[in-house]
Amino acid sequence: MLRFGLNRFASGLVTAWxxxxxxxxxxxxxxxxxxxAMAPPxxxxxxxxQIRNYLGLADPWWLQYxxxxxxxxxxxxxxxxxxxxxxxxxxxxxxPATIELxxxxxxxxxxxxxPIGTIAAVRRNxxxxxxxxxxxxxxxxxxxxxxxxxxLWLFAYKLGVLPLxxxxxxxxxxxxxxxxxxxxxxxxxxxxxxxxALQHLLLPxxxxxxxxxxxxxxxxxxxxxxxxxxxxxxxxxxxxxxxRRVVVRHGVRNALNPVITSLGLDLVALLSGVIFIENxxxxxxxGNYIFGSIQTRDxxxxxxxxxLITLLYVFVNTVVDVVQAVLDPRIRPNLQGQPA
Amino acid sequence: xxxxxxxxxxxxxxxxxxxxxxGGPLVAELSYVLRHSRTVQIGLLLVVTLLLLGAFxxxxxxxxxxxxxxxxxxxxxxxxxxxxxxELGRDELTRLLYAxxxxxxxxxxxxxxxxxxxxxxxLVAGYAGGVTDNVIMRTMxxxxxxxxxLLALLVISVLGPGLLKILIAFGIAFAPSNARxxxxxVVSVRENEYVLAAQALGASRTRVMLRYVLPNSVSPLIVxxxxxxxFVIIGLAGLGYLGLGAQPxxxxxxxxxxxxxxxxxxxxxxxxxxxxxxxxxxxxxxxxGDGLRDALDPRLRxxx
Numbered sequence: 001m002l003r004f005g006l007n008r009f010a011s012g013l014v015t016a017w018x019x020x021x022x023x024x025x026x027x028x029x030x031x032x033x034x035x036x037a038m039a040p041p042x043x044x045x046x047x048x049x050q051i052r053n054y055l056g057l058a059d060p061w062w063l064q065y066x067x068x069x070x071x072x073x074x075x076x077x078x079x080x081x082x083x084x085x086x087x088x089x090x091x092x093x094x095x096p097a098t099i100e101l102x103x104x105x106x107x108x109x110x111x112x113x114x115p116i117g118t119i120a121a122v123r124r125n126x127x128x129x130x131x132x133x134x135x136x137x138x139x140x141x142x143x144x145x146x147x148x149x150x151x152l153w154l155f156a157y158k159l160g161v162l163p164l165x166x167x168x169x170x171x172x173x174x175x176x177x178x179x180x181x182x183x184x185x186x187x188x189x190x191x192x193x194x195x196x197a198l199q200h201l202l203l204p205x206x207x208x209x210x211x212x213x214x215x216x217x218x219x220x221x222x223x224x225x226x227x228x229x230x231x232x233x234x235x236x237x238x239x240x241x242x243x244r245r246v247v248v249r250h251g252v253r254n255a256l257n258p259v260i261t262s263l264g265l266d267l268v269a270l271l272s273g274v275i276f277i278e279n280x281x282x283x284x285x286x287g288n289y290i291f292g293s294i295q296t297r298d299x300x301x302x303x304x305x306x307x308l309i310t311l312l313y314v315f316v317n318t319v320v321d322v323v324q325a326v327l328d329p330r331i332r333p334n335l336q337g338q339p340a
Numbered sequence: 341x342x343x344x345x346x347x348x349x350x351x352x353x354x355x356x357x358x359x360x361x362x363g364g365p366l367v368a369e370l371s372y373v374l375r376h377s378r379t380v381q382i383g384l385l386l387v388v389t390l391l392l393l394g395a396f397x398x399x400x401x402x403x404x405x406x407x408x409x410x411x412x413x414x415x416x417x418x419x420x421x422x423x424x425x426x427e428l429g430r431d432e433l434t435r436l437l438y439a440x441x442x443x444x445x446x447x448x449x450x451x452x453x454x455x456x457x458x459x460x461x462x463l464v465a466g467y468a469g470g471v472t473d474n475v476i477m478r479t480m481x482x483x484x485x486x487x488x489x490l491l492a493l494l495v496i497s498v499l500g501p502g503l504l505k506i507l508i509a510f511g512i513a514f515a516p517s518n519a520r521x522x523x524x525x526v527v528s529v530r531e532n533e534y535v536l537a538a539q540a541l542g543a544s545r546t547r548v549m550l551r552y553v554l555p556n557s558v559s560p561l562i563v564x565x566x567x568x569x570x571f572v573i574i575g576l577a578g579l580g581y582l583g584l585g586a587q588p589x590x591x592x593x594x595x596x597x598x599x600x601x602x603x604x605x606x607x608x609x610x611x612x613x614x615x616x617x618x619x620x621x622x623x624x625x626x627x628x629g630d631g632l633r634d635a636l637d638p639r640l641r642x643x644x
Binding site: 015018019021022023026027137138140141142143145146147149150152153157268271272275276290291294295299302303306309310313314 | 478479481482483485486487489490491493494495496497498570574577578581582583584594597601604605608611612614615618619620621622623626627
């Protein structure tokens with residue numbers, strides 16, 4: 001088991017190295033000049049040269065590569081042109097807001113997608129199944145930024161029941177303990193502020209969750225159908241267990257495997273989604289920061305964030321594989337980390 | 341039929357293949373699916389409708405998509421402007437139709453690039469095996485580790501914004517999964533007797549790959565191409581919304597949304613149609629892909 005874990009982590013490291021190397025070569029080999037892409041259209045050639053030297057693009061490529069690797073290993077992702085701060089510290093400062101949003105979204109996904117997928121599979125081809133399949137199809141195809149705009153228009157503007165954006169009402173003072181507003185408010189003994197923070201969280205979290213929710217519902221339904229048709233479920237039924245027990249103990253537990261496998265995928269969906277959602281809802285997180293950096297051509301931030309998020313993705317996938325191997329002995333012999 | 345197969349049955353319970361009307365294996369299979377799968381039919385209907393609307397856009401509207409009419413800005417929907425006009429007085433419906441062209445062309449081109457690259461690498465890796473296989477597939481894995489949208493952001497951070505660059509980015513981003521898919525097919529197909537026979541008769545490697553292995557390996561790619569169109573269209577709209585895709589004045593659904601976002605309170609009708617168009621396009625391709633997958637996968641086909 002330990003061997004499997006070490007093996008999997010080693011291959012995770014290789015993937016991480018490949019990601020960093022691919023980024024390096026992609027950024028440098030693709031025809032085009034980062035210096036002039038970054039410069040405003042009015043820049044003089046001398047100014048473009050200055051940017052080129054500043055970025056170290058005048059050095060030989062192997063020196064650039066070594067410097068680049070060295071920086072990434074030390075988590076030095078460069079300096080933002082816009083805020084003049086190290087990209088990493090800018091990202092870390094905004095991370096709690098995004099984690100709060102993503103965690104709320106993930107909670108909603110688990111609480112909604114898994115039961116719906118399960119019921120849809122149990123009542124296959126009945127009304128519930130048809131409705132949930134249609135809804136999840138729409139959920140997969142709907143662009144989140146559009147849904148965000150529409151629901152903001154309806155709930156915040158037309159009905160006025162939810163706030164327009166941000167994490168707290170304007171003018172609310174809240175000292176930063178953890179960076180998570182709900183927790184900070186509770187630490188300060190202010191349940192009213194915590195309630196307001198939850199109100200602000202509701203709409204962005206629901207909308208962020210919808211595409212993944214739809215995906216997980218589809219996945220759960222398919223996986224559940226497969227499990228329900230398998231021999232061990234038939235045996236359980238033949239033993240005379242109640243159908244509730246068969247579905248929950250013998251069905252759901254086994255059907256959850258592909259859902260757990262797609263956790264890493266889901267993380268990516270959420271972190272890509274926040275780039276849109278946080279902008280619409282003026283949520284001061286990583287997504288908003290990346291969005292702003294794109295708008296202002298602050299490309300060191302874009303590249304640094306892409307590397308960081310991708311490395312996070314590789315890490316989560318590695319952990320998920322190991323955890324799954326601990327939980328499910330059938331996966332262990334396959335050291336590629338690709339459960340069949 | 342075992343209970344295992346029962347569980348795999350598609351929801352569009354396809355009748356058994358009668359074995360008639362077999363042109364080539366793939367053509368026959370596709371025409372069979374088209375006749376019997378409701379999912380595929382609906383998906384195809386949506387997709388073809390959008391393709392036709394885009395293709396015949398100039399005939400369907402009397403306005404020009406980029407002609408500015410400052411006397412008639414932000415008009416609500418009316419008989420002269422069915423979906424109203426935007427902040428520069430351009431006809432919203434016209435722009436919507438022309439934007440369908442952009443999405444369809446970029447989508448098809450990106451999917452074509454990712455398929456050509458995927459076929460090339462997958463075929464060579466799967467057929468050659470050994471070191472070649474390892475080098476190609478590990479490289480593919482490296483690219484696959486990037487989420488597609490982030491890879492696109494990376495490419496744009498070097499090349500600057502634009503449709504052509506997004507097309508390249510998505511073409512690269514989706515190539516590895518195609519390569520993987522094709523390789524897995526090639527590895528099993530190359531063991532067939534007819535491949536061995538061709539080799540024994542002295543056919544060149546290229547000929548064996550192109551004539552015997554490839555045609556029998558491509559059908560899973562049709563499914564992934566259709567689902568890929570869905571991803572590209574929604575990704576293109578997302579990047580357009582971020583201002584990284586189509587540049588003004590080109591009409592593109594995502595860019596139209598971000599343009600109208602500032603008129604959120606005064607002209608909410610401008611928000612509805614571009615998003616709905618994206619939704620219809622993506623749902624069409626996802627339905628098509630889902631239906632094809634259920635129908636083409638031999639495990640899913642009813643055997644009796």
